[in-house]
Amino acid sequence: MVEDRRGLAFSSESDEAVALFDQAVDHYLEYRLDTGELLGRAMEADPGFVMPRILKASMLRLMGSNSVDEKVGAELAAIEAADTAMNRRETLHLEALKHWVAGDLTRARRAWDAIVQEWPFDLMALRHMHFQSFWLGEQQAMRNTIASALPAWTDDMPGYGFVLGMLAFGFEEMGDYGRAEAMGREAVERNPDDLWAIHAVAHVMEMQGRLQDGMAWLDYPDDHWADRGPVKNHVWWHAALFAVESGDFDAALALYDNHVVPGERRISTDMMNAPSLLARLELAGADVGDRWANLADWGAGWVDDHVIAFTDAHTMIPLARTERHAEAEAFIASLERFAKETNNDAAKRVEPFILPLARGIRAFYTGKPAETVELLAPIRYALQPIGGSWAQRDIFNQLLLEAAIQAGNWPLARSMASERIALRPENHLNWLKFGQMFDAAGDPEAAERVREIAAQYRP
DSSP, X not given: OEEXXXXXXXXXXXXXHHHHHHHHHHHHHTTBTTHHHHHHHHHHHOTTOOHHHHHHHHHHHTTOOGGGHHHHHHHHHHHHHHXXXXXXXXXXXXXXXHHHHTTOHHHHHHHHHHHHHHOTTOHHHHHHHHHHHHHTTOHHXXXXXXXXXXXXXXTTSTTHXXXXXXXXXHHHHTTOHHHHHHHHHHHHHHOTTOHHHHHHHHHHHHHTTOHHHHHHHTOXXXXXXXXXXXXXXXXXXXXXXXXXXXXXXXXXHHHIIIIISOOSSOOHHHHHHHHHHHHHHHHTTOOOTTHHHHHHHHHGGGTXXXXXXXXXXXXXXXXXXXXXXXXXXXXXXXXXXXXXXXOSHHHHTIIXXXXXXXXXXXXXXXXXXXXXXXXXXXXXXXXXXXXSOHHHHHHHHHHHHHHHHHHTOHHHHHHHHHHHHHHSTTOHHHHHHHHHHHHHTTOHHHHHHHHHHHHHTOO
């Protein structure tokens, strides 16, 4: 067996194959587009080497769409056909992949957790455990798995910065913003190409309402991440959030057009980023033109594509916004079938969370704000199990607040607007929404006072 730079043993006798796989893992964590090429070269160097195929199948699965099922199945079949004598760590990786493909993220995480406990230097297991805890809405596991591995690392080990970046995001999602920012900045200093660490620090600034800091942190040339995969679009989405909240709608729309708008492939993060950004822009008072139509055409392809609960939480937005009533009804029916006929982690989240969200969003965009309030208010503090981050899930709070205002539910509207001000007192958009509430309630004097405060916080 050959070892990689971190001392992990692999069931290959090819130094070249293991070195290429080792490099591919680094590039995978940096979201580089050449990761697949490196994996292909590793397989050519040793056709019986299973780990490149496991990582390739994992990368396909991370797209979060059933459209890749055939390709994932082909990789699993090739692994079985290779009949390689895998070591225990590799066997656990394959076990985790099979559970993942079956939609059983709970059992997949047990396998990855077993790897991390015995081999804390396995970056692939750390990343997968980190990600899938994220999609299950289990922030403590997302943080603690990485924290459990960190003491085994030394700061001169290859990949140490990646571990810091993951732990930084875990700290951020648990509300430990000071440690999150410090650790994320150190990770970026060690490796300026670590998009996940850059993203973790951006989250801190978003959650603290630090718009100027956030815009400065993400002030990169437009083509800076041209060699990266779809996660770069999500980082640009964060830049667009800072623009929306500062009132620079033109900048936010440019970011949407250049970086956030989905491509042809079905990639789950695109289904989250794009509807959320357009909805936030409109809720802030922007005119987004005809962008919804193209998004709805693309989004219709997700009606029966249930892999990640957080993707399903967004699918209704473009359908309802563009009055695609047939597709909206089909989506609701598909969710009901999925919940009834499937027993995996995503399906278990449909009845308590995804269906109320989908129905509430449809009610909002069909002029029934009181119904939206009735559906969304009871779950507003309970949405963590659908996955995603606090920043991402905030779109559902924004929709609920606007629905409360439109429905004339002033106690709820005032409570929610006050909550947002208390949590992020220097956020320009939160003050504007507070003012809009007073306008709608027929108190123009209070609205004007609030707008004067809002002006102080516009970057």
